Amino acid sequence: MTLFRTAALGSALAILAGTTAMAGCGIGAGNVSIIANDFPAIHTIAEAAEACAGDGLTVTANMTKDHQTLNLPGLTSNPAQYSVAVIANSSIVPLMSDGLIRPLDDLIAQYAPNLPDQNKVTVDGKVMAIAFQANAQHLFYRSDMLEQAGVAPPTTYEEVLAAAEAIKSKGLMEYPLALNSGAGWNLGEEFINMYMGEGGALFEAGTANASIENPKAVAALEMLKNLTAYSNPDYLTFDSNATQALWESGNIALATLWGSRGGAILDAEGSTEDVVKSTVLAAAPTVGGGSIPASTLWWDGFTIATNISDEDAAASFQAMMAGMSDEVIKAHETDALWLSPAYTPTPASVGVIETVKAGAMPYPMLPYVGLLHTALGDNLAPFFQGSQTAEQALAAVTAAYTTAATEKGFLK
Secondary structure, three states: OOOOOHHHHHHHHHHOOOOOOOOOOOOOOEEEEEEEOOOHHHHHHHHHHHOOOEOOEEEEEEEOOOHHHHHHHHHHOOOOOOOEEEEEHHHHHHHHHOOOEOOOHHHHHHHOOOOOHHHEEEEOOEEEEEEEEEEOEEEEEEHHHHHHHOOOOOOEHHHHHHHHHHHHHOOOOOOOEEOOOOOOHHHHHHHHHHHHHOOOOOEOOOOOOEOOOOHHHHHHHHHHHHHHOOOOOOHHHOOHHHHHHHHHOOOOOEEEEEHHHHHHHHOOOOOOHHHHHHEEEEOOOEOOOOOOOOOEEEEEEEEEEOOOOHHHHHHHHHHHHHHOOHHHHHHOHHHOEEOOOOOOOOHHHHHHHHHHHOOOEEOOOOOOHHHHHHHHHHHOHHHHOOOOOHHHHHHHHHHHHHHHHHHOOOOO
16 A cells, blocks of 8 residues: 655655646536545635535535444435545545445546655555645643743653643643543554554554554553543543634643644634733653654545445535635635645644654554554543553553454454
């Protein structure tokens, strides 16, 4: 599998080349139904696509944090409930493995012949998705709070802990830090980021055998637990929306957030001038003396369902391309780090760009990584609640993953 390589991502971030603009919609008849995560860049694209509706064309969008539990059954039905699934590194594999998304080469040739290669997610020689933005989790900090606490901006997670302690000990904030640490997918992602920052490998080389019962994995868990000690006690419920709300309300000074949240946080809507002007986006910290950020690189893109008519597939492709046209990108530059020639880097993109420059690794693109991610999300909470040791939690993860991977045929 050759999937949106790190070199291509680095090149895209360097030269910011990308999508083909559509000169108006002019799509014709068809039904477009989008299932996607709920974040600003998707709203931008979906709203622009919805503006194409009319003259026999319908466009609807369901943007929800539950998209990963809805897209598989929604695309399995025939006809599919959704014609478009917006996905990322981790979520394309199960859709592809079950034959639920179609190759896009013919649609590209007809409707976007000049689409650059760095926007094409290619698997076994076929384009299976169109990437429209780069993303990574990285550090957000309040410069005013750090100055009052007398600490320098942190570049390692050990320094993040020290900064959180200084802020708390000086009575500036009771819970100065937040992560997307909600039990489930988010907690699994936080572990993967921290573990890869520690230099850990998720699988034994060349196999589907999990490789997470080791000192590096224990260190990753212990660092996460130390960080959450400075977070609100409800941290096992936190997702991106919750963490962003805490930031905008001025209740935290340090956070690990997706770069795609930067635009919304810096736009002053729902926040205050003091919070906005003191917010700084920086590279993801290193951990444990490592040399690369404790984060993973992601792309977001769209796919087209298999179980729909060719007419709806063509309409869906054109509507999504209209949604990511140069005109749309220029009008919404702060919403994402767009992979588009129309995009000019903004303060909201600095954290992702610096994380890429610092050498963050791409999220693993393996057909069984989603099973391990799920096992992590489902089995790590007891460690944070104090009912299991790190070793016990990691053993439970391995057992759950091994069962799932065996059922799927990845292990024997």
